[in-house]
Amino acid sequence: MSMNTLKASINTIKNAEKIVVLTGAGISTESGIKDFRSRTGIYQLAPEYILSIDYFYQQPKEFYQFALENLYHPDAAPNSGHVILSMWEQAGKINQIITQNIDGLHQKAGSKNVIEFHGTMKTASCQNCRKIYTTEEILNRLKTLEEFYICDHCETKHKRNRYIKPDFVLFGDTGEWFTIEGINTIHNMINQADCLLVLGTSLKVTPFSTFPQYRRHGIPMIIINKGDTPYDFEEDSFVIQDSIGKTLSQINTEIKEC
Structure with a gap:
């Protein structure tokens, strides 16, 4: 990963107070799922x-x-990525986690403000x-x-x-958040964020993939994902193709030492 990208991500999260997090399967693979x-x-x-x-x-x-x-996966345990997100929520940095995952690991780690979109x-x-x-x-x-x-x-x-x-939610199915009211609620959350943190999702499955479009102009987006996403080259995007747990641990350590 680029040191400049990592430094920019550290500074962004250090100064953020209204982070909205989007997570996908990539954060749970580090728990063996x-x-x-x-x-x-x-x-x-x-x-x-x-x-x-x-x-x-x-x-x-x-x-x-x-x-x-x-x-x-009832016996799966949260990994360091889940735990750090919970810590940041308790510290008042994270407003909301919106996840594609159905495994409940964010809640197991202690996160309270979790929308299980699927x-x-x-x-x-x-x-x-x-x-x-x-x-x-x-x-x-x-x-x-x-x-x-x-x-x-x-x-x-x-x-x-x-x-x-x-x-x-199955293919051809809808969920409780798949309503105009539900989608608008999520759009408003993202629009109010001062940082969008995207973890372990390729952002290719709609309507979840459209959510980054609703951040305000100039609001930074940090993407930590081992594969490409459609948003990698957008303005104010910082892309890290590495382990989520490892990267968040690095950022968390730097924030503590600042």
Whole structure:
């Protein structure tokens, strides 16, 4: 990484008081969780379609088998990147974390202001009565019930209407933040930020990829990601293609010593 870029990033974060953080799978890979699109990612095991709303309704057992094996990581621990973000939030530097991740590691690290834009793997909901099941309950049901994915708390004419869907966003699906009000709330958060910190995301999946467009003119954006993003050459962008935990640790050490 360029020393000038690192110094600029250190000074930016040192002076910032309203940082908004955008995170993707790259911050969780340092906790041993696979990403999706890299050479060792989840989509090397199966096509994207297996995580679509259509596949969920067509093959619910196979869908759950894949999701529970590859997306559920109850024993994963936050890494240094997660921990430092939590520390900066407690210090009053970070206003909001907006994450694509469904693993809950930001909250495990102690961060409070977290928007899980793509939902969570911790729970699942009946699509009819909205009863919430923990993923642990789903695993227990799987062991004892043939149709474990069908809610038994309510009744409908067609069983399909009572399918229990994990509370994360599938392809062809929408989430609670995928509304005009939700998107506008996020746009306003970014517009009020004095620094945008982008960690571990290629910023290629909409609508998440559009969020950096809503920072005010002249507001710095720091991108720490091992791959390229569409925003790498934008004005006031500082790009570091290195480990998130390592880089944030370096920045944090320098801030403490200043």
